[in-house]
Amino acid sequence: MTRERIPDDASEQALDELRREAGARGAVPRDGIRPAGAPFPMPSPSAETGYYGLPVLKEPTWTWEVPIYFFVGGAAGACAALSAAARWTGADAALVRKARWIAAAGAALSPPLLISDLGRPERFLNMLRVAKIRSPMSVGAWTLVAFSTSASAAAFADLVDRRLGGSVPVRVLADAAGALSAVTGLGMATYTGVLLGATAIPAWYENAAVLPAHFAASALGSAVGLIELSGRSDRALNALGLAAAAAEIVVGASLETRRGRSLEPLKTGRAGALIRAGGVLSGPLAFGLRLFGGRSITMRRAAGLAALAGSLCTRIGWVAAGHVSARDPIPVLNAGEDRDVEGGND
Amino acid sequence: MSAEPASARVRPRITGFFTDSTLCIGCKACEVACKEWNEIPSDGFVWSGLSYDNTVSLGHSTWRHVKFVERLPVHGAGGFSSPDVSWEFSSDVCKHCEVAGCLEACPTGSIVRTEFGGVYIQPDVCNGCGYCVVSCPFGVVDRRPHDRAFKCTFCYDRQKAGMVPACAKACPTESIRFGELEVLRREAAARLVELRAGGVEDAVVYDPRDTSVGGIHAFFLVRGDPKMYNLPERPEVPTVRLRPAWRSAGAAAAAILTAAIGAFLFADGK
Numbered sequence: 001m002t003r004e005r006i007p008d009d010a011s012e013q014a015l016d017e018l019r020r021e022a023g024a025r026g027a028v029p030r031d032g033i034r035p036a037g038a039p040f041p042m043p044s045p046s047a048e049t050g051y052y053g054l055p056v057l058k059e060p061t062w063t064w065e066v067p068i069y070f071f072v073g074g075a076a077g078a079c080a081a082l083s084a085a086a087r088w089t090g091a092d093a094a095l096v097r098k099a100r101w102i103a104a105a106g107a108a109l110s111p112p113l114l115i116s117d118l119g120r121p122e123r124f125l126n127m128l129r130v131a132k133i134r135s136p137m138s139v140g141a142w143t144l145v146a147f148s149t150s151a152s153a154a155a156f157a158d159l160v161d162r163r164l165g166g167s168v169p170v171r172v173l174a175d176a177a178g179a180l181s182a183v184t185g186l187g188m189a190t191y192t193g194v195l196l197g198a199t200a201i202p203a204w205y206e207n208a209a210v211l212p213a214h215f216a217a218s219a220l221g222s223a224v225g226l227i228e229l230s231g232r233s234d235r236a237l238n239a240l241g242l243a244a245a246a247a248e249i250v251v252g253a254s255l256e257t258r259r260g261r262s263l264e265p266l267k268t269g270r271a272g273a274l275i276r277a278g279g280v281l282s283g284p285l286a287f288g289l290r291l292f293g294g295r296s297i298t299m300r301r302a303a304g305l306a307a308l309a310g311s312l313c314t315r316i317g318w319v320a321a322g323h324v325s326a327r328d329p330i331p332v333l334n335a336g337e338d339r340d341v342e343g344g345n346d
Numbered sequence: 347m348s349a350e351p352a353s354a355r356v357r358p359r360i361t362g363f364f365t366d367s368t369l370c371i372g373c374k375a376c377e378v379a380c381k382e383w384n385e386i387p388s389d390g391f392v393w394s395g396l397s398y399d400n401t402v403s404l405g406h407s408t409w410r411h412v413k414f415v416e417r418l419p420v421h422g423a424g425g426f427s428s429p430d431v432s433w434e435f436s437s438d439v440c441k442h443c444e445v446a447g448c449l450e451a452c453p454t455g456s457i458v459r460t461e462f463g464g465v466y467i468q469p470d471v472c473n474g475c476g477y478c479v480v481s482c483p484f485g486v487v488d489r490r491p492h493d494r495a496f497k498c499t500f501c502y503d504r505q506k507a508g509m510v511p512a513c514a515k516a517c518p519t520e521s522i523r524f525g526e527l528e529v530l531r532r533e534a535a536a537r538l539v540e541l542r543a544g545g546v547e548d549a550v551v552y553d554p555r556d557t558s559v560g561g562i563h564a565f566f567l568v569r570g571d572p573k574m575y576n577l578p579e580r581p582e583v584p585t586v587r588l589r590p591a592w593r594s595a596g597a598a599a600a601a602i603l604t605a606a607i608g609a610f611l612f613a614d615g616k
Contacts, residue, residue, distance in 0.1 A: 044416060044417040045415045045416070045417055046571075046574055047570075047573045047574060050576050051413060051575055051576035052396045054402065054403060054576065055485065056485050057480075057485035058405075058488055060479065061476040061488070061489040078602065081602055081606060085603065085606035085607045085609075085610055086606075086610050088607065089607055089610040089611050091610045118473050118474050118475055119474020119476065119489050119490065119492055119493050119494050120472070120473045120494050123471075123472075123474075126454040126456070126472075126473045127453055127454060127473065127475070129455055129471070132453065134450050135452065136451075136588070136591075137451060137452075137475060137477040138453035141453055182603075186599035186603065187595075189598075189599070189602065190594075190595035190596075190598050190599055193594065194588070194594075194595050195477075197587050197590075197591035197594075198451075198481075198585060198591055199451075199584050199587075200447060200482060200485075201480055204480075205584065205587050208590050209590040209593070209594045210594065211591070212591055212598055213594045213597065216601075235613045236606075236609035236610045237609075238613075239609045239613045240605060240606060240609050243605050322480070326480075326485075332578050333577075333578050333579060334579060335578060335580055335581075335582070336557070336582065337580070
C-alpha cells in the first residue's frame with residue numbers, strides 16, 4: 001500500500017463493476033493480469049482437437065539411409081528385371097551384362113544402407129531369425145538377401161563366363177541367378193511401397209494401394225535412366241522409359257485430385273514440395289523429353305537423369321510426409337468415423 | 347501383498363489393466379513406480395504449460411503417462427465437476443492390443459505375446475529397425491536413439507513371479523486395477539452403471555473391440571469423449587492394408603515384366 005485511501009462512491013462503483021464483469025464473463029482481462037490459476041492451455045482438450053493438439057502417433061525413427069535405400073534398392077531391382085527380360089528375349093548380350101552389373105552394384109550398396117539405419121546394427125542378422133509373411137519388413141529383409149545374393153552371383157558368373165571363354169555350367173548358373181534376381185528385384189521395386197502403406201500413419205496408409213505401383217514406376221524409370229547413362233540407347237529402353245513416365249503422370253494426377261486432411265502432408269511444406277518435384281521430374285518432364293526428343297541420345301539421357309532425380313525426390317518426400325502426418329492428431333483420432341454410422345456403440 | 351502359491355502359476359491367466367480415470371488423483375505414483383522398478387532413465391524436466399502434464403507422452407523412457415484433461419467446466423455433468431474447471435486425470439499405458447500392430451510388424455520376432463496375453467519386446471533380440479514405431483495405432487512404441495525399441499513390458503518379470511505390475515501396486519486409489527482381463531471387463535461394465543446411476547453420465551469405457559485391433563488388454567474408463575485423451579475412435583491394426591498394398595505390388599511387378607519383355611521383343615534395335 002502506498003497511501004491510505006478513503007472509500008468513496010467512485011471506488012465502490014468500480015469494484016461493483018468488476019464484480020459484475022467477472023460474473024458475466026467468467027474472467028476480467030486487463031493489461032498485466034493473467035487469468036486465475038494455471039495458464040489456460042490453448043487449445044484445451046476437446047473431441048475436435050484431441051489432447052492439447054499433441055500427436056497421437058510417433059514419428060518414424062528412420063534415419064536418412066532409409067529413403068536412399070528405397071531409391072537404390074528399387075532401381076537395382078528393376079535393373080535386374082530388365083536384364084532378365086533382355087536375356088530371355090535374346091537381346092544384345094552387352095545390354096544384359098550392363099544391366100546385371102548395375103543391379104549388382106545396387107545390391108551391394110543396399111544392405112549397408114539398411115543396416116546402418118538400425119538402432120543396434122550389430123544385431124542385423126536377427127532379421128533372418130524368423131520369416132513373417134505378414135510383416136513387410138520381414139518379407140523385405142528376406143527379399144533383399146535373396147536379391148543381393150542372386151544379383152551379385154549373376155554379375156560374377158557373367159564375368160567368369162567371359163574370362164573363361166564360354167563355359168556352359170557357368171552360363172546356366174548366371175541365367176538361373178539372373179532369373180532369381182529378376183523375381184526378387186521386382187519385389188525390391190515394390191515392397192517398400194507396401195512397407196509404408198501397411199503402417200498406422202494416415203498419409204501413408206491412405207495410399208496403401210498407390211505406393212507400391214508408384215514406387216515400381218519410379219524404380220523402372222530410374223533403372224532405364226541408369227542403363228541409358230551407362231551408354232545404351234536401345235529403342236526398347238526408351239519405350240520403357242516412356243511407359244514409366246506415363247505411369248508417374250497417372251499417379252501424380254490421382255494424388256493431386258484427391259482431397260482430405262490426411263493427404264495434406266503430400267501437398268504442403270517441404271515434403272509436399274519434394275513429392276511434387278519428384279512427380280514432375282519423373283512424370284511430365286521425362287515423358288516430354290522422350291516424346292519430343294526424337295532419336296536424340298542427349299534428350300534420352302536428360303530424361304533418364306530427370307527420372308533418377310525424380311525417383312530420389314519421391315522417396316525422400318514420402319518419408320518426410322510420414323513425419324508430418326504422424327504429428328497431426330486429427331486424422332488419427334477421427335479415422336473410420338464415416339464407417340461408424342450404423343454400427344456405433346458407446 | 348503376498349505372492350500367489352505356485353499352483354496358481356501353472357495355468358497362467360490372461361491379465362489386464364483396467365485404468366479407471368474417475369478414481370485417478372493425478373499423483374503420478376504410477377510413473378515413478380514404473381521408472382523405479384524397470385530402471386528407466388530420466389527424460390529430463392521440461393515445463394510443458396499443459397495443465398500439470400510435464401510428461402507429455404509415452405515414449406522409450408516413459409511407459410506410464412498421466413494425462414491432465416483440463417477444460418472449461420461441463421455444466422450439469424454432475425459427479426465431481428468443480429465450478430471453476432473440469433479436470434480429468436487418466437494414466438495412459440501401452441494398450442497390449444488383442445491384435446497388436448507392433449507384434450505383427452516386428453521382423454525379428456523380438457515382439458512376442460506372453461503367457462499372460464501381454465505384448466512384450468525381448469530386449470536381447472530387437473535390433474532397433476523401428477518398424478513397430480510406425481505400426482502402433484496408439485503411438486506407444488518408441489526407439490531410443492542408437493538403441494532398440496522400448497515400451498511397457500506389462501511387468502512381465504513381476505507377473506512371472508506372481509506379482510502385480512509396479513504401477514498398479516503403487517496406485518493409491520486403485521485407479522489402476524490389475525487382474526484377470528474378463529473379470530476386469532465385467533467390473534468396468536458394473537462401474538459404468540454405478541457412475542451413470544450417480545449422475546456421471548459422460549463416463550465411457552474405451553476398449554475398441556469392434557475394430558481390427560479386437561480389444562485392448564489395458565483399457566480405460568474416462569469421462570467425456572475418449573478423443574480428448576488422444577484415444578482414436580477407430581484404431582486399426584496396420585495389417586488390414588496388406589491386401590490392397592500387395593495387390594498393387596503384384597500388379598506393378600507383372601506390368602514391369604510384361605512391358606520389359608514386350609519392349610525387347612517389339613522395339614528392339616538401336
